[in-house]
Amino acid sequence: MTAYGLLVSPSHNRVYAQSAAALVRAELTVFGERALGGRLGDVRETEIGGVPYVTFDADELTELDIRLLSNLSSLYALFQIEGDLLRPVPLQPLDLFGSDLLSIQKYSGKTNEYFTKLLLNVTAMAMDSPMDLVTGRPRVLDPMCGRGTTLNQAMMYGLDAAGIDIDGKDFDAYAAFIKTWLKNNRVKHQAETANIRREKAVIGRRLHVTLGASKERYKSGETMEITVVNGDAVEAERFFRPASFDLIVTDAPYGVQHGSRRGRAGDSSRTAKGAQPGRGGKARLSRSPVELLAAAVPGWARLLRPGGAIGISWNTFVGRREQLAGILAASGLEVQDSESYRGFRHRVDQAISRDLIVARRPSG
Known part of the structure; x- marks a missing residue:
């Protein structure tokens, strides 16, 4: 040894x-x-x-x-x-770009980039083929992506990634950031924003970016894609095809920086800090992520390919592990409950004790 x-x-x-x-x-x-x-x-x-x-x-x-x-x-x-x-020991990381892709954005409520990477990594380990993280190209979805820390980490790894967020300001901020970053770093790319229409109605906006890690890769067609939708996480199936992702990774609302919000029509979303309960039938703020995840996870599970995995981090002060495990299991997912997967709980601040939970979609 x-x-x-x-x-x-x-x-x-x-x-x-x-x-x-x-x-x-x-x-x-x-x-x-x-x-x-x-x-x-x-x-x-x-x-x-x-x-x-x-x-x-x-x-x-x-x-x-x-x-x-x-x-x-x-x-x-x-x-x-x-x-x-x-x-x-000489290291051989997957990283294709400079670390500023992950660290340059500074804003209230940003998930620590080290933890974002950890969550993506341990979720990838739950796939049927965990070595695909370094030998394959698993496709990643963050259905509550905020300003795109998960998307940037996937991009760093050279993976195709997609995100959803209901906050139009976050959507615009990420679109502005990634376009500027790519331009300033002279990364060959194309980026376009368009409305998403269903039955002649606009249901959201989509940012689609195609880029190459080098000019040579871009010209040869060896590209990666980043897609961001300004829409509702509960309606993820309206934006993406079933079984189109290998990994779903997200940081659930903490009930402090963010809250889950449900309106009369049953819509759920992630809201910015300081949001207030609505009046006159408008959306109300809930401190618990459990209600949001109960509504959203069944749809997310159908977006996973067989053998794929989902990882969720959350604030244990506003939701119990057993509740999240029950939601995942009810959606046909196998919760990873070994001792190894129970070692991630840690303090973020006085009001947030963060943990993560991972589950796999059976391949049979």
């Missing part, structure tokens, strides 16, 4: 930095359980020279193993431990 040490990346967010080592340890355990055949042992948090590491034992890692581990969310560097010496 060989000992390895994972240097935890420093986070600009002080609170997240306090949880980073524990979270990447849980993430690494999921990687070992689902993709590496249980070959990782003694995964633990360790201080080396007063600096936090996550250490583990394994048979010598293969090139494919390293390609996978290179994408751990809070990985800064990986070392092989030889006595008192650390031998660097």
Whole structure:
């Protein structure tokens, strides 16, 4: 067996930095359980020279193993431990673009980009073929995408991605950001925004971006697509075909920064901070994400391909894990409930204790 040490990346967010080592340890355990055949042992948090590491034992890692581990969310560097010496292991991350794609946007309520990457990673590990994260091109949907942190992470990985958000301001902000970012970074692309019509009525707007990681890839047709819909998450099936995604990843309303909103017609949505209950039959604000997810998850499940997976993060102060597990199971999904998948709960602030839950659509 060989000992390895994972240097935890420093986070600009002080609170997240306090949880980073524990979270990447849980993430690494999921990687070992689902993709590496249980070959990782003694995964633990360790201080080396007063600096936090996550250490583990394994048979010598293969090139494919390293390609996978290179994408751990809070990985800064990986070392092989030889006595008192650390031998660097060259990393091979999927990243196609600079980190500013994920970090440059600053706004109230933004999900931490390290956690967004973690949620995408551990959801991908629940797929029937978890190594597809590095050897394939799973298609990603975030049905409550806000200003697109999940979409940007998928783009960083070279994956096709789609998002839905009911907030027109968030839709416009993301459209402006991604167009400007692509232009400033001289990424070859095409972007267009158009109305979505059904039965002669406009039901939303769609931003569609086609881009290439390089001019050569773009010219050869080796492109990726980002699609964002300004519409209702509960109506996701109106915008996308059944069984068209391998991964559905979303950060549910926390009941503090965001709320779920249901109107007379049964519409549910994600609302911006400070939204107030409606009057005269207008939408009212609910602090719990459970009502929203109960209405939306059955439709989301039908958008998953067999063998695909869904991952949801939420505030445990306003929704219990058992409630979300029941919603996922009632939609025909298999909840991943091993000890490895129960190690992600952490504090965001005084009002938010965040956790995640993952489920897979059976392939049979």
